[in-house]
Structures are given as C-alpha cells and as structure tokens.
Amino acid sequence: MQRIVNLLVVKDNHVLLLKKPRRGWYVAPGGKMDPGESIYETAVREFTEETGAKPVKPQLKGIYTMVITDESGESVKDEWMLHTFTAFDLDGTPFETTIEGVLEWHPVESLQTLPMAEGDRTNLLFAVSELGIQYGTFFYTEEFKLLREVIQKSVEGDGQ
C-alpha cells in the first residue's frame, strides 16, 4: 500500500505547480512516504527535495483513497493513499527546472483550467478555497481517466 503526500503552496494569490513532461499535466510537488515517517515529515521532505524551498507551517487538507481499475471499473489493479497539504509561505526560492519537470507559479484560479488529473483538480481546489478536511475515494483507470469519486468533508468544531 503506497502512501503518497503532496503539498500546494499558495502565496500572493499564486500556487506552485510541477508540470510533468509525459502528458504536460500539472501536479502539486510531493512523493512517497519513507518507512517510519509521519505524513507531515514526508510533506516537508518531499516538497523541499523537489523544489529546493521549505514549506512554512504545512497543514493537512485532504486524505484520499485512490483505486485503479481496468476500463470497466470491475477489476481493481492497485490502491494507495494520497495526503494533500497546503502552506501559505516558503523559505527559499524554488528551482525552475528539476528532473521531475518544470516548476511554475500560476494564479490560483488557473487550477480550474490547467491540464491535470480530474481528481487532483477536485483536491487542489478544495485545498485552496475551503475550510476543513476533505476525504474521499477516486476510482481511475490505468490511463488516469476518472471513473467515479465519492467525497466527504469535515470542519473543526462543526457540530460541537
């Protein structure tokens, strides 16, 4: 069971995104948890490794179960967990190019239109525009076509 963590920095109404070379899709910087790490430690380490800058006060905004199936949606090929953080400042200046792709600042609003996995759009828009934590499951094909999503959310103190 892979555990993946990504982190979206929002600063001056812009977000820092990584453009991946294969499809030209945008993602938030991140990567895989190492054994024994907390998800918070992974978020800081992976973001710093990928961008050369350190996120300030990251906070969790979403936890997602990612299910990969065949085209019919019947046969499950893989399942992993995705944890999405935001931060509102960083220490240092990010790289412009990395071995993973190109790092670019884009206006927050462009999250609605830039090419990316549809589930990532749901997660990143939530992370920058809503209070609380989002949970859910995304069902994708192996070609990353989104078949179905099921979403829940909570806000601290709601119902208290």
Add this chain to the structure above:
Amino acid sequence: MQRIVNLLVVKDNHVLLLKKPRRGWYVAPGGKMDPGESIYETAVREFTEETGAKPVKPQLKGIYTMVITDESGESVKDEWMLHTFTAFDLDGTPFETTIEGVLEWHPVESLQTLPMAEGDRTNLLFAVSELGIQYGTFFYTEEFKLLREVIQKSVEGDGQ
C-alpha cells in the same frame, strides 16, 4: 500496510471507550479500512458496527505512523497507519457489551489515568483538548511498550 481508524465520542464531558478483555486496556472504538473506503467512511462504519450508535459529524484529529520493532528498537516487525477522529454527538444508544469488550462512558479527565497504550493516551488527549491535527510516529515493541514518539501538529489558518 494496514490502515486503522478509531473514533472518540465526547459528550457531556464524557468519552465512550472500549475496555478490551486481554489486558484491561481502554481504546477508542474503531477497526480496519476495507478496500476502496475513505478513512471517513471507515470511521463511521467501524464505530457504528462496534457500538450500535452512529457518530454525528466526525472530524479527523490525528494521523499516526505506527512502527513495531523488537525490544532493542533495531529490527522493524510491522508498520501501519492510525487515523483518529472525534465526534461530539451520536445517534442511538451504544451497546454495553460487545464481542470486542465492554463499552463504558468515562470522564474526559480519566484519559490521563486509565490503563491504555501510552501512544493512545497522547492521541486521545490531543483529540479532546487541542485545536488542529496531530501527526507523528510511535515506535512500539511487540508487547506494546512505547519506545519513542515523534510528534508534529498543525492548526488551520496558522501562518496564513
């Protein structure tokens, strides 16, 4: 990689705990994620199955990496993820006894003294008394002696 979810209901300054028969230790009701579930869905399903009552508006309070080692702490035997939720109300009346153990309401303050795994005490006290999300790694022996803990936290909007 096991994914475990537990949920602590706090109501009228009391918490609902499950007393496990083997050691007499207390835990928050919970259990294992099923494939394709979100952690939110697991929290609701497992709590409802174990107690007979449904949590109202659960919210995530902690995510922990649990590492089991030999007595020396050198050799890793197992690793899993624990997700801790709270809720401040429930629909229905909880069972008094279940196949898992005995369900009991205890004053919130008793979390400081009731017999339980030391990491659970850290997590449950955070869940009922602090704002935000706690992250961390707990290193235990196979006999559930806590060797070491590393903790981080975040509060929504902090640093914004």
